[in-house]
Amino acid sequence: MTAGGTGQDLDALYQEIILDHYKNPLHAGLREPYEAEVHHVNPTCGDEVTLRVHVSPGEDGDVVADVSYDAVGCSISQASTSVMSDLLIGKPVAEALTVHEEFLALMQGKGTVEPDEDVLEDGVAFAGVAKFPARIKCALLSWMAWKDAVSSASTTQSNGGDA
Amino acid sequence: MTAGGTGQDLDALYQEIILDHYKNPLHAGLREPYEAEVHHVNPTCGDEVTLRVHVSPGEDGDVVADVSYDAVGCSISQASTSVMSDLLIGKPVAEALTVHEEFLALMQGKGTVEPDEDVLEDGVAFAGVAKFPARIKCALLSWMAWKDAVSSASTTQSNGGDA
């Protein structure tokens, strides 16, 4: 049995970076253009996110041109959405998917995975969340939404495009 | 927790009278005339009885003129059917219902009820059954069927008759 959440742990969970993103979320709001919009909820607590992805062709394949969102939720889910959008906007889709996997591995690692700051940047601040099983879903909500959106954005494109 | 069934108890359950009725059941077979026929089963073990009741008007109200039956089941249920039919045939319905209640009380008394031989005659042999919870249903199967039949026999009569 593991158990998260001592008085000390609180600071491990609520890293300064997380609280900063929570108070001043980056890239918030829903913007055009976009190829896919998804709505995800955390059924247990009701946190919700509506998320749009705009993908545009780049030199080496598709690029995540924009991630915009409207979200309600706790500090962890809000900060995670902010960190994610900042991290993924401008990255080739293939690379963004790798970042996604890295973040997923970190969250599901029960606190044993050492995060790679080069890949995750501000996302490393979420390392502490992995020790709070009940909060992992909060941190993952928008990442799951993004994954969902980006795959239908690619489909939409390839459906609509010439290639 | 009570627990029936030591080696010694077996004889308390399988009284000589019971085994006699089991081997040579009285009034067996289905006969005419009858006003009501019912079919009862013990769902757990599959014991079944088809039972007919013939009621005819007597001096002081209806009389149980005949109880006939076709039954499959264990020694207890078979013997009980035999004893019951012998006991009730010829009795005024009102009196038969009293006998029925007496037998029911005996069976549900967890072995604490002293049976009245004047009322129950051979039925007293079932006193031991009350201590075997799993067998009470066996002993009661045909009694319940009779009760069911006799009430619809009376209804049938009053429906069909003049009174």
Add this chain to the structure above:
Amino acid sequence: MDGLLPQLDVVRKDFPILERTLAGNRPLVYLDSANTSQKPQCVIDAMVDHLEHHNANVARAMHQLGAESSEAFEAARDTVAEFLGAPSRDEVIFTKNASEALNLLANTMAWAGDRQVGEGDEVLVTEMEHHSNIVPWQLLTQRTGATLRWFGLTDDGRLDLSDVDSLITERTKVVSLTWVSNMLGTVNDVAAIARRAHEVGAVVVVDAAQAAPQMPIDLASMPVEERPDALVFTGHKTVGPTGIGVLWGSRALLDALPPFLGGGEMIETVRMEGSTYAGIPHKFEAGTPPIVEAVGLGAALRYLTDLGMDAVAAHEHAITAYALEGLAGVPGVTVLGPQDAADRGGAIAFELAGVHPHDVAQVLDSRGVAVRAGHHCARPAHARFGVQSTTRMSSYLYTTPAEVDAFVEALEAARTYFGVAS
């Protein structure tokens, strides 16, 4: 403090988990009892004794262990019947939880029978229901072409009865409502609504999942016009185990419903061409029932009865009043539902300005205080009040005033942590 259970410290010793310490060596302050209650030793012991000495299947087993197990199982049914004041013990059906009990009713009403719900018919619920008393009726009405309607809520979290005449009509076939809200704490006037619903011949279903743990129920003493036709509760909230719930239904209703789950024990005779069914209660208990759970539930209800449900209710009332008082002293707190402990159950959902409920709960948890954050399976009621989620504290018979103090202090700590303290 007036109204507390006598010898509360002794009562607390009955609950082994209350000795638990959590991370950081914090003692457990369990304020999530509306979610699930803790279990006294006597319940655990009864289950262990059954498993170690009397375990056997019921009804179908004729040997000594089978007789012992059947007797224990059926004795639990008697205990439930007594606990509810049920007119007849055969009207007590064991289900797996309260949700299954509600679904049993809604699911069977889709099929041919005197109580069948179809096109043009209406089912009436309320906006304060737990999802388990909404979704089954949505499924029923969607699948049969009937219409789902609901009572709205007043601003202070009570049922809005102003449109009762347009809601309860000849078309109303079922009225299903909670006795005590698991979010707002509201205690509904079940008797008055039942009386109205019975006038139009509707079936009245009461969700007593939160009522059964907190207040005495005596069905037999209710005038029959005011008595629900069915009432459900769940074992794990009444200091019993998970895996068992109760559907009480009047014989008239239960006899009128077609079978729900088919299988062993619910039959009279099975032929490949068709089957006939047993009478109640077995008709609705397909398969091996929750035997050891019934034994545990029986012990649980006897425990509550020994404490006295009046005393439990008084305790809950006193603690709730004290908690409401404490919350009133915390800046930024808004309590949803009735603000006054009078006529109110023990669940208190609230907002803390500037801190999301998850984050409130997290800070509280770091201090050993266990509360629930989210929509508490009552999303429509949250939507009604324009909030996405709340924090909920819910006490029970083992809650002490000192625990309420710890809770209020922890709220202050949350305000400080998230920088909303002025």
Add this chain to the structure above:
Amino acid sequence: MDGLLPQLDVVRKDFPILERTLAGNRPLVYLDSANTSQKPQCVIDAMVDHLEHHNANVARAMHQLGAESSEAFEAARDTVAEFLGAPSRDEVIFTKNASEALNLLANTMAWAGDRQVGEGDEVLVTEMEHHSNIVPWQLLTQRTGATLRWFGLTDDGRLDLSDVDSLITERTKVVSLTWVSNMLGTVNDVAAIARRAHEVGAVVVVDAAQAAPQMPIDLASMPVEERPDALVFTGHKTVGPTGIGVLWGSRALLDALPPFLGGGEMIETVRMEGSTYAGIPHKFEAGTPPIVEAVGLGAALRYLTDLGMDAVAAHEHAITAYALEGLAGVPGVTVLGPQDAADRGGAIAFELAGVHPHDVAQVLDSRGVAVRAGHHCARPAHARFGVQSTTRMSSYLYTTPAEVDAFVEALEAARTYFGVAS
């Protein structure tokens, strides 16, 4: 004797109830394991530990106890998935027993969805099914205007496959059959039937209530054409507690079925106007799940896995062979079903000439030997063989050859008591 579990006497010490003595100071000889199995100490201890130290509701509770309880509950799901070799742990649904799992399938197929059963469709079962795998399909077909058909049985108690081509047709939407019969002991060739049924696009449901306790199951290793689409078993027969059963279903099937019970935990978003539902497994787990029961079941399946299901199967086989041999030596005994232990499960139903099964069981019980008498929830199979009821002995991993001897001796005593011994 070959094949017995190594250190059987040590294994028996794991089961506290086996120390029980019955009336007349008789040691318990428990030969009713096909009805329900006994529980090892580790299962009881796991449940007690959970109730005393980790009890909380799951998923919805975010505090430390909630996290512990959720982790324990979901770990049990992992254990079940491993035990069955399930392709995905999300395909494991907790129900209250095997019967509910079968009803879940049959009940949801009545409603709109890719797998909906309607007029002109056929559901195929067998004459050797437990009532729990007959009645749900009767209810489905009666309610939807579909037709129920069934495989008959050969005289030696095997499936009569001679008319398979007229039974499995394009109209067949579901084929549901038992892997191991609880009455005849027959082991069916599930793979062959699944292959045939899949050719016509039917859903294949396997009742593994008797198989799971006795033989290794590895779904992932089965070729997909031969793999059932759904498989059910029940906790209390696999040394786990009552109150819990398992439905494993392929994701494709489970995704295609509409919801069963509505309520907390099975939803995504609830609005009064309508709701959306969670993905599997939660979609089918409405209300508070059997938490402590899942913990117990997890411990039970780990116990079986530690013993090794191959070893358990070998033990069961050896004991069954020995019992069949013993029965062959008792005059007047007729065993129903396959006479040979090869390809046979451990339930042995028989008749004893001149003594009704109740009376047989009663005499056995007076000597501490617990067997079952009746139709064992398999009335159609009894009718097929023209018998109203039978006596059934069923062994398990803790059964010793000496217990079989005691059983055979007790049968002789029954013959003497009822005066049928020559």
